[in-house]
Amino acid sequence: xxxxxxxxxxxxxxxxxxxxxxxxxxxxxxxxxxxxxxxxxxxxxxxxxxxxxxxxxxxxxxxxxxxxxxxxxxxxxxxxxxxxxxxxxxxxxxxxxxxxxxxxxxxxxxxxxxxxxxxxxxxxxxxxxxxxxxxxxxxxxxxxxxxxxxxxxxxxxxxxxxxxxxxxxxxxxxxxxxxxxxxxxxxxxxxxxxxxxxxxxxxxxxxxxxxxxxxxxxxxxxxxxxxxxxxxxxxxxxxxxxxxxxxxxxxxxxxxxxxxxxxxxxxxxxxxxxxxxxxxxxxxxxxxxxxxxxxxxxxxxxxxxxxxxxxxxxxxxxxxxxxxxxxxxxxxxxxxxxxxxxxxxxxxxxxx
Amino acid sequence: xxxxxxxxxxxxxxxxxxxxxxxxxxxxxxxxxxxxxxxxxxxxxxxxxxxxxxxxxxxxxxxxxxxxxxxxxxxxxxxxxxxxxxxxxxxxxxxxxxxxxxxxxxxxxxxxxxxxxxxxxxxxxxxxxxxxxxxxxxxxxxxxxxxxxxxxxxxxxxxxxxxxxxxxxxxxxxxxxxxxxxxxxxxxxxxxxxxxxxxxxxxxxxxxxxxxxxxxxxxxxxxxxxxxxxxxxxxxxxxxxxxxxxxxxxxxxxxxxxxxxxxxxxxxxxxxxxxxxxxxxxxxxxxxxxxxxxxxxxxxxxxxxxxxxxxxxxxxxxxxxxxxxxxxxxxxxxxxxxxxxxxxxxxxxxxxxxxxxxxxxxxxxxxxxxxxxxxxxxxxxxxxxxxxxxxxxxxxxxxxxxxxxxxxxxxxxxxxxxxxxxxxxxxxxxxxxxxxxxxxxxxxxxxxxxxxxxxxxxxxxxxxxxxxxxxxxxxxxxxxxxxxxxxxxxxxxxxxxxxxxxxxxxxxxxxxxxxxxxxxxxxxxxxxxxxxxxxxxxxxxxxxxxxxxxxxxxxxxxxxxxxxxxxx
Numbered sequence: 032x033x034x035x036x037x038x039x040x041x042x043x044x045x046x047x048x049x050x051x052x053x054x055x056x057x058x059x060x061x062x063x064x065x066x067x068x069x070x071x072x073x074x075x076x077x078x079x080x081x082x083x084x085x086x087x088x089x090x091x092x093x094x095x096x097x098x099x100x101x102x103x104x105x106x107x108x109x110x111x112x113x114x115x116x117x118x119x120x121x122x123x124x125x126x127x128x129x130x131x132x133x134x135x136x137x138x139x140x141x142x143x144x145x146x147x148x149x150x151x152x153x154x155x156x157x158x159x160x161x162x163x164x165x166x167x168x169x170x171x172x173x174x175x176x177x178x179x180x181x182x183x184x185x186x187x188x189x190x191x192x193x194x195x196x197x198x199x200x201x202x203x204x205x206x207x208x209x210x211x212x213x214x215x216x217x218x219x220x221x222x223x224x225x226x227x228x229x230x231x232x233x234x235x236x237x238x239x240x241x242x243x244x245x246x247x248x249x250x251x252x253x254x255x256x257x258x259x260x261x262x263x264x265x266x267x268x269x270x271x272x273x274x275x276x277x278x279x280x281x282x283x284x285x286x287x288x289x290x291x292x293x294x295x296x297x298x299x300x301x302x303x304x305x306x307x308x309x310x311x312x313x314x315x316x317x318x319x320x321x322x323x324x325x326x327x328x329x330x331x332x333x334x335x336x337x338x339x340x341x342x343x344x345x346x347x348x349x350x351x352x353x354x355x356x357x358x359x360x361x362x363x364x365x366x367x368x369x370x371x372x373x374x375x376x377x378x379x380x381x382x383x
Numbered sequence: 384x385x386x387x388x389x390x391x392x393x394x395x396x397x398x399x400x401x402x403x404x405x406x407x408x409x410x411x412x413x414x415x416x417x418x419x420x421x422x423x424x425x426x427x428x429x430x431x432x433x434x435x436x437x438x439x440x441x442x443x444x445x446x447x448x449x450x451x452x453x454x455x456x457x458x459x460x461x462x463x464x465x466x467x468x469x470x471x472x473x474x475x476x477x478x479x480x481x482x483x484x485x486x487x488x489x490x491x492x493x494x495x496x497x498x499x500x501x502x503x504x505x506x507x508x509x510x511x512x513x514x515x516x517x518x519x520x521x522x523x524x525x526x527x528x529x530x531x532x533x534x535x536x537x538x539x540x541x542x543x544x545x546x547x548x549x550x551x552x553x554x555x556x557x558x559x560x561x562x563x564x565x566x567x568x569x570x571x572x573x574x575x576x577x578x579x580x581x582x583x584x585x586x587x588x589x590x591x592x593x594x595x596x597x598x599x600x601x602x603x604x605x606x607x608x609x610x611x612x613x614x615x616x617x618x619x620x621x622x623x624x625x626x627x628x629x630x631x632x633x634x635x636x637x638x639x640x641x642x643x644x645x646x647x648x649x650x651x652x653x654x655x656x657x658x659x660x661x662x663x664x665x666x667x668x669x670x671x672x673x674x675x676x677x678x679x680x681x682x683x684x685x686x687x688x689x690x691x692x693x694x695x696x697x698x699x700x701x702x703x704x705x706x707x708x709x710x711x712x713x714x715x716x717x718x719x720x721x722x723x724x725x726x727x728x729x730x731x732x733x734x735x736x737x738x739x740x741x742x743x744x745x746x747x748x749x750x751x752x753x754x755x756x757x758x759x760x761x762x763x764x765x766x767x768x769x770x771x772x773x774x775x776x777x778x779x780x781x782x783x784x785x786x787x788x789x790x791x792x793x794x795x796x797x798x799x800x801x802x803x804x805x806x807x808x809x810x811x812x813x814x815x816x817x818x819x820x821x822x823x824x825x826x827x828x829x830x831x832x833x834x835x836x837x838x839x840x841x842x843x844x845x846x847x848x849x850x851x852x853x854x855x856x857x858x859x860x861x862x863x864x865x866x867x868x869x870x871x872x873x874x875x876x877x878x879x880x881x882x883x884x885x886x887x888x889x890x891x892x893x894x895x896x897x898x899x900x901x902x903x904x905x906x907x908x909x910x911x912x913x914x915x916x917x918x919x920x921x922x923x924x925x926x927x928x929x930x931x932x933x934x935x936x937x938x939x940x941x942x943x944x945x946x947x948x949x950x951x
Contacts, residue, residue, distance in 0.1 A: 105578075109576065120588075134578060
């Protein structure tokens with residue numbers, strides 16, 4: 032029996048379906064990330080799990096128990112809202128202690144636990160500070176401490192870093208990950224940012240138009256996206272139409288690509304995904320090693336990004352491919368004609 | 384070395400300030416002569432009636448039981464009215480803050496109409512609905528055959544309280560509702576996820592955040608009820624007297640000017656104290672929470688509970704706020720022989736049996752005339768003040784802004800009384816002059832003009848004016864060609880405000896208008912006080928006309944304020 036089981040949840044607002052039969056399961060002390068573009072229904076799913084919305088169909092089960100008739104304040108799920116929803120009339124400590132007061136525990140215990148939470152998020156010095164005087168990052172920490180304080184059985188985070196600026200995000204992301212792993216909290220995180228999801232999750236569920244398109248570990252998801260939409264959402268843009276030629280080669284407008292096409296029939300139409308880290312530049316006189324593929328094209332644009340060059344290569348025909356080339360290779364110049372070697376491990380074959 | 388530049392700038396600023404002083408010279412003179420001088424006279428008559436300091440009046444005020452009784456009644460009726468208003472309006476504020484429903488903005492505009500009606504009209508409307516001669520009693524007597532009116536509210540405290548709730552309902556609805564609608568429902572949800580039941584979430588989170596708004600609205604309602612005059616004079620009869628009514632009776636019935644002055648002084652002190660607290664409260668009411676857009680805080684009607692709550696509230700409001708006004712119209716049309724326009728026609732016929740009789744149509748003429756003069760004078764005073772205050776001039780602004788708003792904190796009865804004791808001897812003997820009425824009205828109306836124009840002026844970015852200057856327009860031209868067109872709409876709002884304030888003004892007018900030159904509210908008051916179906920019917924007809932004029936003015940304002948150019 033799963034710790035949390037969501038089965039066949041559907042929900043529509045004013046006749047417009049937002050969730051269509053979503054199911055997922057989560058084990059204790061794991062972190063699940065629901066990743067999707069805005070409007071994909073991920074926040075609604077989170078609110079249904081919290082009990083703030085009622086599903087039209089389906090059920091949320093916690094340790095096998097149906098939560099249909101358990102109201103939100105009795106579920107003991109912590110939730111951190113997108114804009115944090117800190118109480119403006121209470122100070123930092125007051126916000127963190129709110130849920131503890133609701134538990135009805137003794138005053139001294141409230142003080143102890145509040146202090147513990149403050150030090151967990153590193154805000155010991157700000158306990159009496161007014162929440163309006165906090166920076167964005169501090170607010171995020173107070174919100175996290177507040178949702179963790181009353182010993183929630185499950186933590187729900189709605190875009191926990193969404194309203195912060197970029198530099199702050201990376202630091203707080205690592206902090207958040209560290210805190211959640213340290214206390215072993217079962218967590219569901221909703222986000223639209225793949226970097227965030229990859230960094231924090233044990234499992235990622237990609238949501239698209241109210242359905243879960245794919246659910247897997249971050250590595251598997253990145254290596255083997257289930258369909259072109261998932262690939263595109265993960266920021267993988269090199270998608271090429273092709274046809275299976277043999278068990279290990281596919282004919283595409285780029286030429287013949289060598290890649291194992293397990294589970295695909297000969298002659299079947301497929302989409303080939305070439306990941307941006309698949310290519311290295313090949314000097315003109317080099318032999319193409321066994322099993323590698325080679326494509327040729329003109330460098331249309333080249334952007335030095337420090338660790339790598341981000342290049343756009345135009346292959347004859349309209350096709351444009353984007354690659355991240357290691358910075359220690361010779362700098363490609365715009366207009367150069369280049370040959371690129373593609374390693375088969377960075378190429379995925381998908382149906383369609 | 385840029386000290387030279389600095390000095391140039393400084394000299395530009397001071398010369399700008401000299402011009403600015405000219406701008407407010409006329410308003411300051413007006414305020415001095417027609418506000419502070421009467422106020423000073425009230426002080427001197429109450430403290431030194433015979434030219435020497437004699438605190439006898441003040442001590443008499445506190446040693447006689449009757450004035451303490453008046454003060455006590457004034458306070459508790461205001462407190463009770465406030466509690467009732469808040470209790471009834473709070474659920475409505477919730478519904479208007481949290482739901483979207485068809486017709487909402489129209490309903491919200493209409494519920495504000497009672498607040499802008501002249502007190503005489505409100506009194507007449509309640510008399511038409513629930514008074515001894517009102518519709519409900521008439522029907523009950525017709526249906527059940529009672530020989531006397533079964534509902535006896537005339538001259539009762541319940542009547543006064545009902546009228547006060549009716550009057551101030553929209554104050555709480557607007558202030559608290561506005562506050563509430565900007566409060567993110569996520570706060571309540573966050574509390575619930577943290578283990579608070581919906582009820583706990585309301586008391587521990589929503590209510591504390593709303594409290595400053597509720598306090599501000601309550602205090603405002605309390606101030607209005609504390610200085611209530613027309614409603615109590617007409618509905619309360621001789622049994623009840625607030626401080627305002629007592630001033631009027633002492634001055635106009637008993638001719639005890641020192642006593643009236645002492646009471647006025649008391650009223651002035653209380654009103655200033657309340658206003659001071661209110662200003663303080665408003666400052667602290669700006670709770671540092673980030674206001675949310677209405678899109679995220681309001682929801683559609685979905686469940687049956689929603690439906691019952693929303694439409695139940697709307698139904699209650701329409702019945703409570705609409706029925707007195709409807710009764711007024713019905714009563715003005717129902718004559719002994721069925722529905723007709725008899726009373727309206729009679730307003731324009733000269734019955735002339737009595738030497739005291741004044742043709743009602745004349746009262747309408749005087750009212751409109753006074754209102755037009757008030758409008759012109761209010762713009763002449765209000766516009767320069769608004770232009771002056773629209774730029775930050777440091778201490779001058781922070782000093783003059785509250786000074787120019789002071790008349791708002793002074794009840795019109797004390798104002799009227801101050802005028803009759805101050806402006807009755809040369810060189811300012813205006814008692815016999817027609818202009819004294821619009822002068823008092825202007826003092827009541829111009830702060831509204833300033834408050835209407837000021838936000839419009841302040842919202843014009845400095846660089847728009849500067850680019851006009853650099854394009855070769857002289858400062859005066861900049862005003863006419865650039866600024867004026869941009870604030871045209873707020874000017875119109877201020878003008879309509881001044882007109883409606885003047886046409887419904889009662890408290891000061893009752894002291895100042897001469898018997899042969901009454902205004903419509905005064906004529907209504909006189910007709911209501913006289914026996915006979917014809918007098919009553921004419922009072923109803925005039926009240927209906929006044930109600931329609933005021934309501935039309937107000938709805939026009941609402942339309943202007945929320946027009947395509949946005950709210951201001």
